[in-house]
Amino acid sequence: MKHIFKEGLKSKPTFLLLHGTGGTEQDLLPLADIIDQEASVLSVRGNVSENGMPRFFKRLAEGVFDLEDLKFRTEELHNFIDKAAKDYGFDRENVIAIGYSNGANIAGSLLFHYSNVLKAAILHHPMVPIRNKELPDVSNVPVLITAGDNDPICPPQETNDLEKLLKEAGASIDVYWHSQGHQLTQDEAQAAKQWYEKLKGY
Ligand code: MLT
Numbered sequence: 001m002k003h004i005f006k007e008g009l010k011s012k013p014t015f016l017l018l019h020g021t022g023g024t025e026q027d028l029l030p031l032a033d034i035i036d037q038e039a040s041v042l043s044v045r046g047n048v049s050e051n052g053m054p055r056f057f058k059r060l061a062e063g064v065f066d067l068e069d070l071k072f073r074t075e076e077l078h079n080f081i082d083k084a085a086k087d088y089g090f091d092r093e094n095v096i097a098i099g100y101s102n103g104a105n106i107a108g109s110l111l112f113h114y115s116n117v118l119k120a121a122i123l124h125h126p127m128v129p130i131r132n133k134e135l136p137d138v139s140n141v142p143v144l145i146t147a148g149d150n151d152p153i154c155p156p157q158e159t160n161d162l163e164k165l166l167k168e169a170g171a172s173i174d175v176y177w178h179s180q181g182h183q184l185t186q187d188e189a190q191a192a193k194q195w196y197e198k199l200k201g202y
Pocket of ligand 1 (some may be wrong): 005020021062063101102103105127153170
């Protein structure tokens, strides 16, 4: 997969950056810098193109996902992280996903398909990736969800459902709300930074 890797301090995690629809692997680099400049970064471009807009998996309509493709792309991303850890020599056990919108959805899908896939996840404006699926055990995976009260793409019910499903699978969830729409705001970035700093004292 097309990507950027930036090596950080060995004592720090690797941030897996996953952009929104129409984005690229460049988009979330400033966010990673805000959260922890010393972390390594693996920033990936989605392999699917929707009318030229990169995405991480196909959709049939706005908010309606192609579940076969989602499963296939989730496995592809999972394999890519494993291979990148070997190629670049970062600790596979210490990968924190930071995703926005479509990127948050594939990060959520990683957690819906695999245990031990992420050390933690910061999901900005995610949806429930798949419904009626039994989740693997994601005990002790800390997850921050950030959401907007007035987000038309990801309505509050999606956030509440995702929180419930991940909690039932054992994850520890924090939710940060703002009163805006689907955009990723500065206060969300700061909330992500503060949340991250409380994880094991990074
Ligand atoms: C998706 O398709 O993943 C969600 O609708 C968010 C987005 O618009 O990318």
